Amino acid sequence: xxxxxxxxxxxxxxxxxxxxxxxxxxxxxxxxxxxxxxxxxxxxxxxxxxxxxxxxxxxxxxxxxxxxxxxxxxxxxxxxxxxxxxxxxxxxxxxxxxxxxxxxxxxxxxxxxxxxxxxxxxxxxxxxxxxxxxxxxxxxxxxxxxxxxxxxxxxxxxxxxxxxxxxxxxxxxxxxxxxxxxxxxxxxxxxxxxxxxxxxxxxxxxxxxxxxxxxxxxxxxxxxxxxxxxxxxxxxxxxxxxxxxxxxxxxxxxxxxxxxxxxxxxxxxxxxxxxxxxxxxxxxxxxxxxxxxxxxxxxxxxxxxxxxxxxxxxxxxxxxxxxxxxxxxxxxxxxxxxxxxxxxxxxxxxxxxxxxxxxxxxxxxxxxxxxxxxxxxxxxxxxxxxxxxxxxxxxxxxxx
Numbered sequence: 001x002x003x004x005x006x007x008x009x010x011x012x013x014x015x016x017x018x019x020x021x022x023x024x025x026x027x028x029x030x031x032x033x034x035x036x037x038x039x040x041x042x043x044x045x046x047x048x049x050x051x052x053x054x055x056x057x058x059x060x061x062x063x064x065x066x067x068x069x070x071x072x073x074x075x076x077x078x079x080x081x082x083x084x085x086x087x088x089x090x091x092x093x094x095x096x097x098x099x100x101x102x103x104x105x106x107x108x109x110x111x112x113x114x115x116x117x118x119x120x121x122x123x124x125x126x127x128x129x130x131x132x133x134x135x136x137x138x139x140x141x142x143x144x145x146x147x148x149x150x151x152x153x154x155x156x157x158x159x160x161x162x163x164x165x166x167x168x169x170x171x172x173x174x175x176x177x178x179x180x181x182x183x184x185x186x187x188x189x190x191x192x193x194x195x196x197x198x199x200x201x202x203x204x205x206x207x208x209x210x211x212x213x214x215x216x217x218x219x220x221x222x223x224x225x226x227x228x229x230x231x232x233x234x235x236x237x238x239x240x241x242x243x244x245x246x247x248x249x250x251x252x253x254x255x256x257x258x259x260x261x262x263x264x265x266x267x268x269x270x271x272x273x274x275x276x277x278x279x280x281x282x283x284x285x286x287x288x289x290x291x292x293x294x295x296x297x298x299x300x301x302x303x304x305x306x307x308x309x310x311x312x313x314x315x316x317x318x319x320x321x322x323x324x325x326x327x328x329x330x331x332x333x334x335x336x337x338x339x340x341x342x343x344x345x346x347x348x349x350x351x352x353x354x355x356x357x358x359x360x361x362x363x364x365x366x367x368x369x370x371x372x373x374x375x376x377x378x379x380x381x382x383x384x385x386x387x388x389x390x391x392x393x394x395x396x397x398x399x400x
Contacts, residue, residue: 001159001237002130007047007245009230010058010166010197011216012040013096014075015068018220021287021325023313028321031285032250037074039217039247043230044078046245048085050232054124055087056134058197058214059094059166065101065142072106083111090122091115093138094166094197095178100141114138115164119151123158131157135191136164139178149181152189160235163189166197169213175199186211192235200224202244210240218248222289222326225252251284256291256330265304272312276322285320291328302329 014036021032047055062071082089088111093099099117108114113122117140124132135152144167154161163186167179175198183206186194194211201224202215214231216224228248234241255275259268272290279286292305305327312324 002126002128003234003236004126004130004132004160005050005052005232005234006054006056007043007050007052007230008056008058008193008195008212008214008233009043009217010195010214011060011094011200012036012057013060013063013216013218013220014040015071016063016218016220023310024323024325028323031321032287035248035250036218036220037071038249039228040075041078042247042249043217043245044081046230046232046247047082047087051085052087052232053126054132055082055089056162056164056195057089057091058136058164058195059092059139060096060197060216061091061093062097064096065098065103067097067101067103069104069106072103076106076108079109079112083109087111088113088124090124090134090136090164092136092164092166092197095139095142095144095176098139098142098144119148121155123156130159132160132162133158134162134164139166144179145177146179147181147185148179149185149189152191154190160193161191162193162195163191164195164197168198169196169205172199174201183211193233193240202228204242210242212242214244218250219252222252222254222287225254227251227284249285250287251282252287252289253279254289254291255279256293258293259295265308268304269308269311272308272324276312276316276324280318280320280322283320286322288322288324289326289328290324291330293330 016033016036018032021029024032043055061075062068079089090113092115115122115136115138117138119135119137122134122136124134133154133156135155137148137151148167149165152163152165165179165181167181168175168177170180170182178198186206187209191209194205194209196205196211196213199213200216200219201213203213205211205213210233212231212233215228217228217230219225219228227246229244229246232243232245257268257271257275263271275290276288279288309324309327316323
């Protein structure tokens with residue numbers, strides 16, 4: 001038995017439309033939409049340069065159930081690069097690219113091994129005789145809520161056993177509860193490694209056994225901030241190691257600026273420019289959300305923000321680009337900064353503070369069959385932002 005090295009990646013979401021962006025120049029929009037595929041190409045480059053034994057992809061290779069023909073052909077070309085370097089790829093499909101979708105099928109090269117809708121085992125053997133059994137299943141449909149983990153069973157004799165599973169670890173509430181499982185259930189299977197997918201935030205769930213969510217390879221919206229990538233895994237007998245490989249070409253980032261009493265337009269413009277250049281110095285293309293803390297600044301004029309963001313966007317021509325896509329007012333800062341206090345403004349602020357019926361207000365939208373497939377559950381921070389924006393709009397209308 002010798003050492004085995006492989007790359008574990010998940011949640012490529014090729015052809016992702018990206019959300020939360022507007023007014024982007026065509027060239028930047030094209031670059032951003034191309035970023036998931038460029039991240040994928042980086043993974044293939046790393047696999048070849050590191051001479052790994054194989055690659056594991058744990059679901060949601062494509063963003064939609066109806067796979068784009070051009071994207072499938074481009075994916076095949078990358079797999080052919082792996083084939084030329086004698087690197088096989090073991091793939092499961094998840095809830096986004098499940099097997100019941102409608103698409104024109106494109107044959108993949110012989111080094112690509114795709115798991116079926118039933119949990120099965122595939123065998124890999126190195127030239128020196130070291131063997132690996134890989135276990136997994138592809139989603140037969142979008143919604144798989146059963147405990148598929150119960151169908152995973154260690155089979156046959158092999159030096160290493162690896163489980164591929166696209167599902168939700170119990171206790172995680174950020175993603176849909178598909179193919180749920182617990183750490184105790186994973187431990188009971190006695191596998192050497194669990195290659196997980198579905199959760200877009202990188203997470204080492206356990207070291208013994210080694211259980212990892214690598215996260216997605218490219219952030220697609222502001223909730224998927226920071227660097228993204230894949231994991232290089234090394235197994236040498238009982239010893240197991242892992243290291244992160246960054247692949248994301250575009251980073252979603254957030255910075256905070258504190259407004260002071262003397263923060264007129266020029267001062268604020270200078271602060272924003274400095275933050276943008278500091279972000280650019282990291283050497284990465286970035287999508288930037290600047291959070292503005294108005295504090296108790298009574299003289300701050302909120303109406304200048306729309307002009308400020310447009311001005312900074314128009315000036316953005318450098319590479320790596322830093323696109324200021326949003327200015328977010330920190331919740332409650334508007335109420336602190338209000339100079340005029342009247343019964344009307346006090347009532348608006350009171351409603352914004354005490355509003356507790358957002359779920360009921362949004363319920364009709366989420367019940368619409370045509371809309372809910374595109375909607376995600378709002379986080380508390382997003383709800384506060386919506387209330388804050390509504391309050392600001394009402395107060396501006398009142399002031400005018």
